Amino acid sequence: xxxxxxxxxxxxxxxxxRRLRSGDWSPCLRQEDPxxxxxxxxxxxxxxxxxxxxxxxxxxxxxxLEGEAARVVRTQRRCRRLRNRRYGFxxxx
Numbered sequence: 001x002x003x004x005x006x007x008x009x010x011x012x013x014x015x016x017x018r019r020l021r022s023g024d025w026s027p028c029l030r031q032e033d034p035x036x037x038x039x040x041x042x043x044x045x046x047x048x049x050x051x052x053x054x055x056x057x058x059x060x061x062x063x064x065l066e067g068e069a070a071r072v073v074r075t076q077r078r079c080r081r082l083r084n085r086r087y088g089f090x091x092x093x
Contacts, residue, residue: 006048010061010072
């Protein structure tokens with residue numbers, strides 16, 4: 001199972017269960033039709049989780065199996081830093 005978070009991140013059922021067990025997240029509400037969960041994060045923010053078809057994950061994300069754990073991992077960097085840009089004086093020194 002893959003869930004899309006209202007924060008734009010994606011989670012597997014394993015990741016959600018682990019965060020709930022560890023106390024990183026606290027369950028608030030669960031709706032069954034349509035299936036949705038509302039959890040409170042460590043910072044006190046509310047996060048809505050909605051199941052999606054794993055085939056609809058964006059190209060930047062994929063599900064990887066690590067032993068018995070399934071995780072959604074980012075396959076591309078979020079943004080490219082300005083690596084080639086020079087800072088400092090206008091003449092580049």
